Amino acid sequence: METELLYLNDAQLRSMDATVVDRREGAVALDRTVFYPTGGGQPHDEGTLTFGGTTVAVTDVRKEGTVAWHHIDVAEGGTPEVGTGVHGELDWDRRHRLMRTHTALHILCGVIWNEWGRAVTGGNMEPLAARMDFEFDPLPEGFAQRVTELVNAEIAADRPIEISFLDRDTALADEDLIRTKVNLIPEFVKVIRVVDIVGLDKQADGGTHVSRTGEVGRFEITKTQSKGKGNKRVRMVLHDVPEGVS
8 A cells, every 4th residue: 555645746736635545543544645744854744634524634644654644633523434535735834834944955955065065964844944964063164154145045046946756776876866964765765756956956855845946035044053073053944935926
């Protein structure tokens, strides 16, 4: 059993029709979904599922192997049976903020890789705020100001973002596609999704992104921290999204 992850090909999808293929009390596995499950530092999507005239909130989404489980508020309508058709709707405002944030982290990663050749050692995000750790000891002088200028210049450049897929062996043979210190791609993943910020950064990634860097908004570093020898943390936030972008 496998859930078709519709967002991998089109992160702009906001809804879907699907069928329940397994159930637990308070959670359903679906044959297809637009909901992103927690993973890779990106939080799960939220939204609603509607079935039989009942609408329930999706409160969490988790992958178990190749199956995406959607946790729902059973107080609002119970857990649908296997075979039930459901309609899912994303909380799009939350998703779009996460897409902007995730793309900002890739821009940050690309800028630091191109400027200093430093690998990522960890990261996490929430809507419009995130942190990313890098191999630095110490941080270069004037680092925060320089990075802020470079990242905002890449956002202003409005670079297109393209998605492609490579077989696992081909992808892993390209060292530039794996920007984390440790390869986090599970062994069962045989096809690797590649996110390319054209002209800046290309790397293996399973998360959701905006279609151009201009959608990200203004980038700001709020703090840098030492997390031990050779490991420095960058905390960032995003401001204003350009007018007309949603």
